Amino acid sequence: MKICRFDDNRLGIVEGPVVRDVSAALECLPRLAYPQPRYDALIANLTQLRERIESVAPYARTRPLADVRLLSPIANPGKIIAAPVNYTKHLEEARAQPQIHHDSQVAEIQRIGLFLKANSSLVGPAEGIALQHPDRRNDHEAEVVVVIGKSGRNIGRAEASDYIAGYCIGLDMTVRGPEERSLRKSIDSYSVLGPWLVTADEIADSANLDFWLTVNDEPRQKANTRDLIIGIPELIEFASSFYTLHPGDVIFTGTPEGVGPVLPGDRIVVELQGVGRMEVAVRSE
Ligand code: MN
Numbered sequence: 001m002k003i004c005r006f007d008d009n010r011l012g013i014v015e016g017p018v019v020r021d022v023s024a025a026l027e028c029l030p031r032l033a034y035p036q037p038r039y040d041a042l043i044a045n046l047t048q049l050r051e052r053i054e055s056v057a058p059y060a061r062t063r064p065l066a067d068v069r070l071l072s073p074i075a076n077p078g079k080i081i082a083a084p085v086n087y088t089k090h091l092e093e094a095r096a097q098p099q100i101h102h103d104s105q106v107a108e109i110q111r112i113g114l115f116l117k118a119n120s121s122l123v124g125p126a127e128g129i130a131l132q133h134p135d136r137r138n139d140h141e142a143e144v145v146v147v148i149g150k151s152g153r154n155i156g157r158a159e160a161s162d163y164i165a166g167y168c169i170g171l172d173m174t175v176r177g178p179e180e181r182s183l184r185k186s187i188d189s190y191s192v193l194g195p196w197l198v199t200a201d202e203i204a205d206s207a208n209l210d211f212w213l214t215v216n217d218e219p220r221q222k223a224n225t226r227d228l229i230i231g232i233p234e235l236i237e238f239a240s241s242f243y244t245l246h247p248g249d250v251i252f253t254g255t256p257e258g259v260g261p262v263l264p265g266d267r268i269v270v271e272l273q274g275v276g277r278m279e280v281a282v283r284s285e
Contacts (some may be wrong), residue, residue, distance in 0.1 A: 019060050022057055025052035072195060081239050083230065215262055229254075
C-alpha cells in the first residue's frame with residue numbers, strides 16, 4: 001500500500017495517477033493527551049489503520065495525484081537517524097573534494113557511526129527546500145529511507161525486517177562547512193521525506209533497489225542499494241544498539257556518489273524503484 005499525507009493533513013492511498021482520500025480511516029487512531037508519546041501514532045497503529053483504509057477506500061473520493069500537495073508521510077517521527085558516507089564511491093568523492101570534506105577527515109561509517117537530524121528540519125515534497133547560507137555550497141543527497149514499524153532495541157540483523165513498516169525517498173540536504181553534520185543538516189526544510197510511505201510488503205528486496213536524482217533534468221546521482229557499505233538490516237542492528245527504535249523513527253541510509261550544489265529556482269527529482277517519483281522545488285529562505 002502507498003500511503004500519503006496531503007493538503008491539510010488528509011490521508012490518502014496512491015493508485016497510479018490518483019489519490020484516494022481515506023481520511024475517514026484516521027478516526028481509528030487513539031486520541032492523544034499531554035504529554036504526547038515520542039513516536040508516530042499513525043505508524044504505531046498501522047495494522048488497524050490499514051484495515052480501516054481497506055474498508056473506507058471503495059467509497060472514497062479520488063483526486064488527481066498531480067493536484068495534491070504532498071506532505072511528509074511520517075508526521076511525527078521520534079527521531080531522524082542518518083548514515084554518513086555509506087557508499088564507497090561517495091566516500092572517495094568526499095575525500096577528493098575539499099568543498100565537501102573541509103579539512104575534516106572523512107572516515108568510514110564503521111568508525112564514525114550514525115548521526116541525528118533535528119525533527120524540525122522535516123518537510124514533505126510540496127513544501128520545498130528553503131536554502132540558508134547561500135554563500136556556502138548547499139548539496140542534495142538522495143537517500144533510501146527506512147521507516148521503523150515497532151519498538152525494539154538490540155535488534156539483530158536477522159530479525160530486522162520484522163521492524164520495518166516501509167520505505168520512502170529522502171533528501172538529506174546539507175550545507176557544506178566545517179561544523180558537525182547534525183548542525184549543517186538540520187536547517188529547516190533540509191530533511192525532505194516523500195512522496196509517500198510504501199509498506200514493506202510491497203518491497204521484495206530492499207537490498208536491490210535502483211534510485212536516481214536529477215536537478216533541472218540533469219542526471220546527478222544514480223545508484224543501487226546493493227552498494228550500501230552497511231545494509232539496511234545492519235543499520236537497524238547498529239542504530240538499535242545505541243537507541244531504542246520506535247514506530248515512525250526513520251533512518252536515512254546514506255547517499256551515493258554524485259552529490260552537488262543546488263540553487264534557488266532548481267527543481268530536484270528523485271525516483272526510487274518500487275516507491276515512485278518525488279519532485280521538490282528549491283527556493284531562497
Ligand atoms: Mn546523507
